[in-house]
Amino acid sequence: MKLFTKLTLFITLSKMAIVVLFVLLLPLLVNRVASEYTNYNLREQKKKVLKAINSNGIDYYLQGEDSYGSYTMLKEEYISLEPDSTGAVRDTIETSRRLVEGDTLNYRILRHSFAYKNKHYTLEVGKTTSTISQYNRPLQRVALYVLIVLIILTILVDLIYTRLVLRPLGTIIRTRLINTRFPFKEHAPPVKTSTSDFQYLDQSLLALMGKIKEAFDKEREFTSNASHELMTPISILQNKIENLMVDSEMDEELQQKLTGMMKTLNRLKKIVHSLLLISRIENDQFARTDTVYIKALINDVMEELEHRATSRDLQVTIAIPDDVVIDNMNHDLLFQLFYNLINNAIRYNKEGGTITITARRVGAFWTVAIEDTGVGIPPEEIDTIFNRFKKANRIEGEGYGLGLSIVKSIAQYHNIRIDVQSTAGKGTVFSVVFP
Amino acid sequence: MKVLIVEDERSLALEMEAFLQKAFYLCDLAFTARQGQKMMEENQYDFILLDLGLPDKDGLHVLQEAKKCCPGASYIILTARGDLEDRIKGLDLGADDYLPKPFSLLELQSRMHAISRRKSGLKDSLVALGDFTVDLSKRAILFEGQEIGLSRKEFDLLNYMLLHKNRPLTRSQLSEHIWGNFSDDDYDSNFIDVHIKNIRKKLTAYAPAEWLQTIRGIGYKIKI
Incomplete structure (x- = not known):
C-alpha cells in the first residue's frame, strides 16, 4: 500500500473513531452538566429564599398559616415552606414525585431544614425534570453537527498537507527508481523539497546511481581500451605467422604447427572481436533507425548458416509472415542476434534434429521463437547462460562463451526481451519478444 | 608497384613489408605521420597503406593532406579502432579501401589487387x-x-x-x-x-x- 493511502486511511479512521466516541459520550456529558447546573440553580434559589425570609420575616410569607407554597403557572418550579416537627437537619437534593394541584410531576427537589425563632422549618425548592433536560437534544445535535463539520475540515487540511509534504517522495520514486533504466544516462537535477529526510534520500540515491554509473563506465572503457590495445599485437602475430608460412613452404611439419598457431590466434581474435562488439553496443555506437523485415533477415542469416545445418543433417523450418516488420532497429545488430541464436540452435542440436523458427503476435508485440531439438539447458544454468564467458561444459571445447552475451547486449540495446524455455535432453526455445 | 607503409607499430610494418616484397612490391616504411608526409613529397607511390592511429597526427587528417599531394596513389586505411564512423569518414575522404586490424596479409594483398584491377580498367580480367x-x-x-x-x-x-x-x-x-x-x-x-x-x-x-x-x-x- 502506498504511504499516502496509508496516511489517508489512518487520518480518516482516527477522526471517525473520535466522532463515534464523542457521540457516545455526548448524552452523558450533557445530562451531567444539566443536572449540575440545576443543583447549582436550586442552591442559589435557596439562598435567595433564606435571604428574603431573613429580611422580611417568616410571617410575611406564612401570613398566619401553617405552611407556604408557590409555583409557577406551568408548575415548572415550586417553593414550599413547612414547619418541621422532627427537627432533623436536612440538606439534600434528590429527584422525586410531588403532587401539585392534582398533577403528579417529577421534580428535582432541594430540601433544606432550618430554624427560625426556635421553630424548625423545611424549605423545598423544586424544578420539573422535563425542563432540566429540555435543551439536551438540540444541544447534542448542534454539537454533533459542528463537530462533523470541523472533522471534515481537519481531514481535508490534513490530506492536502500530507499530499504536499509527500509529493517529493513521489517524485523521487518516479524519477530515481521507476523511470530509470540502466545505464543511467544524464545526471538528473535534485528533487526540490524542504524536508531534510527526502533531501537525504534523494542525495543518497543520486550518489548511489552515480557510483554505479561510474563503475559501469570504467568497465566499459576498460573493455573498449583493452580490446583495442589487443588488436595490434594480434595483428603482428598473425602477420608474422603468415610470413613464416610462406618462408617455410618446404617444411611440412613446421607448416602444420603454424596452422595450429593460426587457429589459436583466430580464437583469440574472435574473443577480442566479440568483446569489442559488446563494448561498442554498450557505448551506443550503433544507430537504431532501420526498419527490419524479419523474414528477409532470417533468410539472410540462414544463407550464411545453411552449410552448417546441412552438415549436421538438420531440418530447418521457417514460418514467418511477410508482415513482421520492426521499426527503430539496427539491422546489422539484429542480424548478429539471430545469427548467434540460430548458430547455437545448430551447434547444440543433435544430428538429424530440427530447428523451427516461427513468429506470432501477442497484442501489439511480435515474438520470434527459435526452437531446437538439441541437448537443452539444465534449469540451474538458464539464469547464467547470458553471462560472459559462461559456457556449457557439456560439450568439451565448444563455444567461446560470448555468443549469448552479445545476444543479451543487442537485446537490451533495442529493448528486446529474450525468453528461454528448455528441457534438458529435449531442446530449447529462445523467444525474441520485440518492443 | 611502389608502396608506402605508414604505420607506427614497427614490427607490423616490417611484416607487411616482408610479405609485399615477396609479391614483388617495392616498399618504403614510415613510422610517423611526418616521416610519411616527407616521403610522399619525395616519391611517387602506387599504394599508400595508412594507419589511422599515428602518434603525431590524426590519420584522417594525414589522409586529407596526402590526397592533395599525391592524388594518383591508392589509399588503404588500416586501423585498430574499427569504428564505423572512421570507416565512413575515411572512405569519404577518398580512401580506396579500409582494413580493420587485425587483418590477414593475404586479405591486404587481395584488396590491393582488386584496387589495381579496378583502376586499370578490365584489361587483365x-x-x-x-x-x-x-x-x-x-x-x-x-x-x-x-x-x-x-x-x-x-x-x-x-x-x-x-x-x-x-x-x-x-x-x-x-x-x-x-x-x-x-x-x-x-x-x-x-x-x-x-x-x-x-x-x-x-x-x-x-x-x-x-x-x-x-x-x-x-x-x-x-x-x-
Whole structure:
C-alpha cells in the first residue's frame, strides 16, 4: 500500500473513531452538566429564599398559616415552606414525585431544614425534570453537527498537507527508481523539497546511481581500451605467422604447427572481436533507425548458416509472415542476434534434429521463437547462460562463451526481451519478444 | 608497384613489408605521420597503406593532406579502432579501401589487387588456369568459352586461391575470407573441404584440374 493511502486511511479512521466516541459520550456529558447546573440553580434559589425570609420575616410569607407554597403557572418550579416537627437537619437534593394541584410531576427537589425563632422549618425548592433536560437534544445535535463539520475540515487540511509534504517522495520514486533504466544516462537535477529526510534520500540515491554509473563506465572503457590495445599485437602475430608460412613452404611439419598457431590466434581474435562488439553496443555506437523485415533477415542469416545445418543433417523450418516488420532497429545488430541464436540452435542440436523458427503476435508485440531439438539447458544454468564467458561444459571445447552475451547486449540495446524455455535432453526455445 | 607503409607499430610494418616484397612490391616504411608526409613529397607511390592511429597526427587528417599531394596513389586505411564512423569518414575522404586490424596479409594483398584491377580498367580480367579461363569481371570460370556454374562462395574461394597462387592457404584463412568475422574454425574448415570437393567435381567434368592441390594437414593451393 502506498504511504499516502496509508496516511489517508489512518487520518480518516482516527477522526471517525473520535466522532463515534464523542457521540457516545455526548448524552452523558450533557445530562451531567444539566443536572449540575440545576443543583447549582436550586442552591442559589435557596439562598435567595433564606435571604428574603431573613429580611422580611417568616410571617410575611406564612401570613398566619401553617405552611407556604408557590409555583409557577406551568408548575415548572415550586417553593414550599413547612414547619418541621422532627427537627432533623436536612440538606439534600434528590429527584422525586410531588403532587401539585392534582398533577403528579417529577421534580428535582432541594430540601433544606432550618430554624427560625426556635421553630424548625423545611424549605423545598423544586424544578420539573422535563425542563432540566429540555435543551439536551438540540444541544447534542448542534454539537454533533459542528463537530462533523470541523472533522471534515481537519481531514481535508490534513490530506492536502500530507499530499504536499509527500509529493517529493513521489517524485523521487518516479524519477530515481521507476523511470530509470540502466545505464543511467544524464545526471538528473535534485528533487526540490524542504524536508531534510527526502533531501537525504534523494542525495543518497543520486550518489548511489552515480557510483554505479561510474563503475559501469570504467568497465566499459576498460573493455573498449583493452580490446583495442589487443588488436595490434594480434595483428603482428598473425602477420608474422603468415610470413613464416610462406618462408617455410618446404617444411611440412613446421607448416602444420603454424596452422595450429593460426587457429589459436583466430580464437583469440574472435574473443577480442566479440568483446569489442559488446563494448561498442554498450557505448551506443550503433544507430537504431532501420526498419527490419524479419523474414528477409532470417533468410539472410540462414544463407550464411545453411552449410552448417546441412552438415549436421538438420531440418530447418521457417514460418514467418511477410508482415513482421520492426521499426527503430539496427539491422546489422539484429542480424548478429539471430545469427548467434540460430548458430547455437545448430551447434547444440543433435544430428538429424530440427530447428523451427516461427513468429506470432501477442497484442501489439511480435515474438520470434527459435526452437531446437538439441541437448537443452539444465534449469540451474538458464539464469547464467547470458553471462560472459559462461559456457556449457557439456560439450568439451565448444563455444567461446560470448555468443549469448552479445545476444543479451543487442537485446537490451533495442529493448528486446529474450525468453528461454528448455528441457534438458529435449531442446530449447529462445523467444525474441520485440518492443 | 611502389608502396608506402605508414604505420607506427614497427614490427607490423616490417611484416607487411616482408610479405609485399615477396609479391614483388617495392616498399618504403614510415613510422610517423611526418616521416610519411616527407616521403610522399619525395616519391611517387602506387599504394599508400595508412594507419589511422599515428602518434603525431590524426590519420584522417594525414589522409586529407596526402590526397592533395599525391592524388594518383591508392589509399588503404588500416586501423585498430574499427569504428564505423572512421570507416565512413575515411572512405569519404577518398580512401580506396579500409582494413580493420587485425587483418590477414593475404586479405591486404587481395584488396590491393582488386584496387589495381579496378583502376586499370578490365584489361587483365581474363586469367588462364590450366585448361580453364577465369573471367574476373564476370566472376565466372570458362572451359572453351563455356561457363561452368559455380556458386558464389565457390567462385570466391577459387578466386582467392588464384590471387594467392602457388602459396598454401589454410582452411581458416580461406574460411575467414568467405565468412569474415562470422567464420568459425570448428565448423567452416570442414565446409571448405566440401566446397573444394564440389569445385573439383564440377571442373573435372570438363578437364583435369590438377593445379588445385591439397596440402595435407594445412589446406589447399593453386599451383600454376
